[in-house]
Amino acid sequence: MxxxxxxxxxxxxxxxxxxxxxxxxxxxxxSVTFSGEIIEAACSITPESVDRPVPLGSVSKSQLSGGGVGTKHYFDIELIGCSLTGLTDKTVTATFTGTGTTEVPGALALNGVAGAGILLTEFDGTAITLGNATTPKAITPGSNTLTFGAQLKGQSSTTGTVGTGTFTAVTHFALAYQ
Missing domain, CATH: 1.20.5 (Single alpha-helices involved in coiled-coils or other helix-helix interfaces)
Structure with a gap:
């Protein structure tokens, strides 16, 4: 060649x-970043339940005026891998915390809009007070679902008017097993 x-x-x-x-x-x-937490608890919380968005939709100001409420939206906290070893009552409670609003007593404050708040309820409609444990729910070995409700509520007409615009609100929850 x-x-x-x-x-x-x-x-x-x-x-x-x-x-x-x-x-x-x-x-x-x-890159892929993994995060999580190892806890000493009777159950694991699914990743989808740890940081869960709950869209409340577009609600008219007129619907909330005078203390009116929006449609209730339900959300779940999914528990998996539950072991009841060491539990006496075999129940769990949830305590929701966050910034309350004086405009709507008992409601979670909205960031971005005045004159309304978010009411949290247990599945049966019982009001949840921020900072207080919910009614104990029975749990079984394996998987369990805790269901709660959230709805917008406007302040009464004697205390002011409901504002308009987009909002956010955050509540944190802690579970306690009995």
Whole structure:
């Protein structure tokens, strides 16, 4: 083989190998971050239940005026891997905390809108008081679902008017097993 052909083949091999390196480098990189918590509890909480969004929709100001309420939306706290070893009553309670509002007594304050709040309820409609444990719920080994409700409530017409705009509100919960 003559020197020109050998040089041309060597150049083609070098070019082909450098092109695959460029392709590999341009394919993209990234990272995956894992987080969680190991707890001493009778049950595990599913990841979807730890940080759960609950959209309350678009509610008209007129519906909330004079202390009116919006539609109740239900949300679940899913428990898995429950072991009742060491529990005497085989029950669980939830305590919800967050910033309350004086505009709507007993309600969770809204960030971004005045004159309304979010009422939390147990599944049966019993009002939940922020900072107080809910009624104990029986649990069984394995998986369990705790269901709660949330709805907007406007302040009474004697205390002011309901504002408009987008809002957020955050409540945290802690479970206690008996």
């Amino acid at each position: 003559n020197v020109a052909i050998k040089s041309a083949l060597a150049a083609m091999v070098l070019l082909a190998s450098s092109a695959s390196v460029v392709n590999a480098a341009g394919a993209g990189t990234g």
